[in-house]
Amino acid sequence: MPEQQTEGTLFVQTTLKILGGKWKILILWHLKDEVKRYSQLKKLIPEITEKMLIQQLRELENDGIINRKVYSDVPLKVGYSFTEYGKTLIPVLKALCDWGQEHLKIMNRE
Amino acid sequence: MPEQQTEGTLFVQTTLKILGGKWKILILWHLKDEVKRYSQLKKLIPEITEKMLIQQLRELENDGIINRKVYSDVPLKVGYSFTEYGKTLIPVLKALCDWGQEHLKIMNRE
DNA sequence: CGGTATCCCTAGCGATACTG
């Protein structure tokens, strides 16, 4: 069934287009459970530069995966969280995480 | 439970280290169901260059995800397929594919 | 057929400094 394979390929590519980018999956992982502020994300992913962090956040926002909410307090506060739609990605993130866990177990045994 | 989150992060990163690289997930997707030859993969992924194809195949081979089998025929034949271990990745690939399918559905509706 | 080797380029990323 070559037709089906071709179609599946398109699906995979579609997901990769959204999740592609060096840091996106990692950022989403951190947002998985609760709203996080910009500064919290920076601390959670120390290797990322501010430029990359904001860039990837923007792209995720534009793709409808996350919300950006500004609390007009002083000092300024911005919270990032999954949209309802973005939450559909959580099983995918879970799958990636689970496999990594298994893989590490096996590697440590050897 | 910040401890748990940190651990999960490690797991995700581990998976990304294996699946990272522009073409790997796509290549694996094509190998999912059956052994494929080098030339078949080239046809299935026309945008990839030979260099990238062979490079990503080698990395997947080194990570123990796929097998490379040479059939000493004339003309030369080489088959790539999942290792038993590599097959544990299939649920991950499935998850990526499924999400892409849903995403496309929704986008086409709008 | 199934690769290597080489050269080259540019998008993506990093570092730094600055701003509302």
Next chain:
DNA sequence: CAGTATCGCTAGGGATACCG
């Protein structure tokens, strides 16, 4: 605090030609 703006680099990838 939460970003922008700029500049510069380099590693990852593309094109092409050749090899066992």
